Amino acid sequence: MKEASKAALRRFKEDSVFWSNVFKGVGLDIGPGDDPCDASVNWPITLLEKFDQDRGDANFIRWHFDDESLDFIHSSHSLEHMSRHPWNCLIDWCSLLKVGGHLVFTVPDFEMYEHSHWPSRYNYDHKWAFTIKGKGNGSYMLATEDALAYLEKSGMELISIKRLTDGWIPNSQADQTFDFDKRVECAWEVVAVKKTSVFIKSPLHINRGFALGDTIAATAFLNHLSKKHDIIFSTYSGIVSFHNGPYKTVSDSIPIDVNLDNYDMENPQIPLWELGFHKTKIPIPIDAKPMIFLTDEEKAKVEILKEKRQIIIDTSDIWLKARKVSFDLPGLIEECIKMNFVPIVLTHMEPRDLLVHIAASVVVIGRDSAPTQLAQALGVPFIAMMSSVNPEKRYLPSLGITLVNECPINDKFCYHKRWSITDCPIEGDIAPCGIYKLEDIINALKTITNQ
Helix, strand or coil: CCHHHHHHHHHHHHHHHHHHHHCCEEEEEECCCCCCCCCCCCCCEEEEEEECCCCCCHHHHHHCCCCCCEEEEEEECCHHHCCCCHHHHHHHHHHCEEEEEEEEEEEEECCCCCCCCCCCCCCCCCCCEEECCCCCCCCCEEEHHHHHHHHHHCCEEEEEEEEECCCCCCCCCCCCCCCHHHCCCCEEEEEEEECCCCCCCEEEEEECCCCHHHHHHCHHHHHHHCCCEEEEEECCHHHHCCCCCCCCCCCCCCCEEEECCCHHHHCCCCCHHHHHHHHHCCCCCCCCCCCCCCCHHHHHHHHHHHHHCEEEEECCCCCCHHHCCECCHHHHHHHHHHCCCEEEEECCCCHHHHHHHHHCCCEEEEECCHHHHHHHHHCCCEEEECCCCCHHHCCCCCCCEEECCCCCCCCCCCCCCCCCCCCCCCECCECHHHECCHHHHHHHHHHHCCC
């Protein structure tokens, strides 16, 4: 098929001077495969970045290149494969262009290539169809000319939009693009130039509703993406009040859905805070970490509470037996008082109050659960009793100390193996790996408080 080569030969023939002015400098070719835009014609390109699946997910290409860093972007038959809405992809593509830079993209024509049949009979991965304005119907159908509004929003000016009909035979039901020598394209070609520098946040919808600790870990992903995207974050209603970050509910938008639920079960080797980056193939930034935000009123309360030198000891109920722990609570309380701390035994607290108390604490002591994840996100030192869970998969290297016990029935960490109580010698309601010595907790507390 070699659609990019067909187009290059046609462009050189129709106006080599114009197209040499388009394809020059530093450019990006999205989804070129073995047929990049310079394969058939030697355009004055100094550097051509070729972005395919081995480099990342093109739905999130903006995270692989700096904004306003490219002289041109070319895409031959990639938009129809995007899981994200094509027009939102265009917004991100345009963000990468310098002022004066060109965008050139082609997409298959629904009548000519698909023969008005859906799903596509010639490429099963096509997610979108493109047609003449006014003929669209169905959620998959887009009028190509509607891209103009999104281009203008991105500071672009349309140069041309063409329906490439040369050589097309209306009555033939074959894939007429298959024969390279006939040069039949059956496509739309759009060319635009960037006239104005515009910064736009395109919308994303991220879902993570499994547990509070997991959604807190996901804030490493949420906070980072909020720099370039307006985030619609969906989670359970009882959890959402914890997330007061720089997220904005976007109205009148077409976001892509990023569902992180159960992704940790499918990929137990991936640390929780990396899950979103892993799924979207976005490079993990150095500064990405879980982060929870406090209101000004909450910050004032934190400053007052800090004077009490309180230590949170989490004993709240948990349904997952693999996370339950047992330790000498009266003994720990006594030792905290001896060290001039005020122990606060946590059983239940309203979400935002819990956030304030943790933020004001000297240390948070608890199992691998939400309060210790909150402490991590707030930058508060913590002691986590991890049972046989691998701490590297649950926390960033941070201010915390993790106490880990070996699993008595497996030489590796047992969490994520979905073990049942019949597999483990449960003592009462606690697995052996969840029983902790007071001495170990006190030693960790002395270490973390420099006593």
